[in-house]
Amino acid sequence: MKCPNCGCKDIGKIGVNQYYCWGCFIELSIVNGRLSLHQVEQDGSLTSLDDLFEEHDLSYNADAH
Numbered sequence: 001m002k003c004p005n006c007g008c009k010d011i012g013k014i015g016v017n018q019y020y021c022w023g024c025f026i027e028l029s030i031v032n033g034r035l036s037l038h039q040v041e042q043d044g045s046l047t048s049l050d051d052l053f054e055e056h057d058l059s060y061n062a063d064a065h
């Protein structure tokens with residue numbers, strides 16, 4: 001598994017279907033077989049980054065990691 005945002009493979013698991021990219025500090029969730037990306041703001045709120053990506057960037061292949 002690698003981060004669709006920065007291409008970094010330094011992904012840490014933080015929960016069930018939840019991961020954290022140490023390359024660009026975003027949270028990755030797997031929802032219904034696709035990735036959902038969120039940026040963690042300084043106040044702890046989450047901003048969705050999904051709009052920045054194409055559908056094929058967010059499709060999650062369970063065999064790929």
Ligand SMILES: [Zn+2]
Nearest residue numbers: 003006021024
């Ligand atoms: Zn990243």
